[in-house]
Amino acid sequence: MTSHLIHRRLTSDYPVIAHGDGVFLYDRDGKRYLDGSGGAAVSCLGHRHPKVTAAVKDQLDRIAYAHTAFFTNAPAEELAEWLTARAPEGFGKAMFVSGGSEATEAALKFARQVQVERGEPRRTRFIARQQSYHGTTLAALAVGGHVARRRIYEPVFDAGLLDGAMSRIAPCYAYRHRRPDESAEAYGARAAAALEAEIQRVGPDTVAAFVAETVVGATAGVIPPAPGYFRKIRRICDRYGVLLILDEVMCGMGRTGALYACEQEQVVPDILTAAKGLGAGYQPIGAMLARDEHVDTIAAGTGAPDHGHTYLAHTTACAAALAVQKTIEEDNLLENVQARGAQLMTLLQQRLGQHPHVGDIRGRGLFVGIELVEDRDTKRPFPPEHRLAAKLKSTAMRNGLVCYPASGTADGINGDHVLLAPAFIIGESEVEMLVDLLERSLGEAVGAVQSAGGEAQRRSATG
Ligand SMILES: Cc1ncc(COP(=O)(O)O)c(C=O)c1O
Structure with missing residues (x-):
């Protein structure tokens, strides 16, 4: 079949999705896949959740869309109230956009506007971290540290677009950066100190904000911060008038x-951003929450955040997200995240902890990363040309598992990992199935990479 769609990889054929049910996906040929990563950590309620689909249909029966320059709407108001009531102290307002990249753009611009309106117009710079990802639109890409996704745009950035506005410090990445003689806390303090050094280097009165993923996701394969790291980051930001996003x-x-x-x-x-699990994939939605003092600064100044999209606070998207969030709370799903997350981690440690090509298994809740290495002792990654992550993805798909492998883990170019982020509704036996399928797929993918590598070596030796 000729496809007229611009696919993510123009040379790949993709199975056509037909329907989903709970933690399973079914393609048009009837093949079943266990959704072990919710796509990219999106589908936190699984598929075809009756409460959410009902909320979406009900909203569409009332009104599909009304522009936010003319009207506000009940689902957006209620969602903002719901999220801010549960947010850390001092977050009284939220803005809704259509995804994660838009949330990053909103956050960067909001931070800059706050600095200008509180009388600090010289603060134009943003500091982020290497091996971070904040989205694919140009400013989000410019601030992030995803080497492969930035590569062809570097000259665009250098030519003037956001030139000089962004810089990056090392990630907080204990598996590769913590010294053997260092405690986790001491490493966290050292990693955070890099922010102070960078603020000093670029000029303390020029920095608008520091941007970081609380738990690093896709670029480096789920890295929870070292203990105390973010508390020290917070103190450094406060010392220098830098906003923490x-x-x-x-x-x-x-x-x-x-x-x-x-x-x-x-x-x-x-400032805090959210997206994927907010709407669980039932509708595209992202959010930016800002502390009251910053909203008040703008309210008392220009009175208008200088940022708007046609689909801000979209009615159906907000109705879907509200239903998702209510379901998570009413069904006590965060307890399941903790219980099934602990089960997943234990099983992975038992089954893959001693695997010769598993360097590190890490994560929190139902958010897990497994870093793959060619040599466990030296932590040497597989050569990038072996394309282990890509092989693991296709092998897992063949075996009926959707997981999220990626490369560039170690330094942006080298290294591979696989990210797991199953739905919060996953059951005990489904977690077992996930680990079975992953273990099998990993064995097959590593085997394929090694035999291709051995074959290449033989050819170069003989040829
Ligand atoms: C931490 C983080 N920020 C931002 C984004 C961008 O989100 P989106 O793909 O919805 O634009 C992503 C997407 O993977 C992400 O993981």
């Missing part, structure tokens, strides 16, 4: 076992 697009909304991942770090940011 925490990106919880992937790790937020219950994925780590708390509605806001920053609660688990006892840290309160200035």
